[in-house]
Amino acid sequence: MRRTSGYVIGVDLGGTNVRSILMDSKGRVWGRDSRESLAGQGKEATIDQIVRSVGVVLEAARSAGISRPSLLGVGIGSPGPLNTKDGIVYIAPNLPGWENVPLVRILRDKIRLPIFLENDANAAALGEWWIGAGRGVDDLVLLTLGTGIGGGIIIEGEVLHGASDTAAEVGHMIVREGGLLCNCGARGCLEAYVSATAVVARTRAAIEQERRTILKRWLGGKLDNLSSELIFRAAGEKDELSSQIVEETARFLGIGIANLVNLLDPSLVILAGGMIQAGALILEPVRKYATEYSLRASIRGVRIVPAKLEADSGTIGAAATVLKRKRLL
Ligand SMILES: [Zn+2]
Missing domain, CATH: 3.30.420.40 (ATPase, nucleotide binding domain)
Structure with a gap:
């Protein structure tokens, strides 16, 4: 893959923090955000934090002159169990009140980009496979x-x-x-x-x-x-x-x-x-x-x-999830 074929956003949803990253398909980082997940305030508060966090990296994209059509989607690495096909988080142990949350549909309506859900540990493995210790x-x-x-x-x-x-x-x-x-x-x-x-x-x-x-x-x-x-x-x-x-x-x-x-x-x-x-x-x-x-x-x-990726493994893996689902990796 010589040419940059687009940009992806990865979100790591945790019990303490929500982290986002903007990357291109070659693995370069263009923007980052981190904020509290406010898990104690209920799932709406946490979902708002995800939307705000993605908003910050979307703003970084705009500033860098990246056009909206070249944004391929947002990957979400979430605790589970969850359903990747239907985009539903069944239970998230560190996020009280999260039960059968149709996260993909909710975020698609708010962010207006394709959303892809992945289990957080699967995402971390995918991130390491893409550009970390598991490269190649x-x-x-x-x-x-x-x-x-x-x-x-x-x-x-x-x-x-x-x-x-x-x-x-x-x-x-x-x-x-x-x-x-x-x-x-x-x-x-x-x-x-x-x-x-x-x-x-x-x-x-x-x-x-x-x-x-x-x-x-x-x-x-x-x-x-x-x-x-x-x-x-x-x-x-x-x-x-x-x-x-x-x-x-x-x-x-x-x-x-x-x-x-x-x-x-x-x-x-x-x-x-x-x-x-x-x-x-x-x-x-x-x-x-x-x-x-x-x-x-x-x-x-x-x-x-x-x-190798340490604190970034969750966000990078979530970003890689978008490329993987779009068959670009
Ligand atoms: Zn056990």
Whole structure:
């Protein structure tokens, strides 16, 4: 694709912020906006914030002399479950009151451009595939390690949606039968062990059982201030408890990755989210355990790497969704 064939807008809808980006089809950024999602004020308030945010990047387009006909559409990366074909958000866990919202129709009426809906983790995977860590790789899995565990799967260059748009719920793979309780109601899900929240909870439980750790001194007794960043930092300083927690976290993540690798045969696994800031401290043991638990033929040549787009992955992925649906990628 030598010629710029148009411009796209990507919106990342989150529980805290609404972010927008204006890009051209070659991946250059022409405008950005970020504002609070005002989730506590109800869905109308949040939808108004989306419209305002898109308004700001549309203004950037006007200032840059980009004509309205060259704007191909707006991609929305939203928490789910949702329906990409009908454009409906069924439930958004961090957006109270969002139930069966026909978001695509509502936004099309207000913005008057084609609107495309995608699950936020799928969008992040698509963004990394387009211009991030997954560039040039057509079979990849992305895992987002945050307060929950999200996932996006790209096979043969296409996002895997499944029959009802719920594919790639990698956080709810069972990695230990009868294990810790997960937010979804099941026991032993990957998310119940590996999310930042879970890492903190496991460490806290150990501290409350009088395990020795440098974290006690760092926190000065304020256990509520415990964070996964702190635990990784303590592991970096060879704190025994923290090192053990990181090792366990890496093992569960390795088991999850091994299942994905055996099932899907990707050539790349991308890890995104705050925990990856810990670098080799987490990546090295994850690679070790993923290799240990995978079929040798499947894991051979699989790279496990950190995401590249970081805070922009949601908006860029949403923008890429427009190009993908228009068959321009
Ligand atoms: Zn679960």
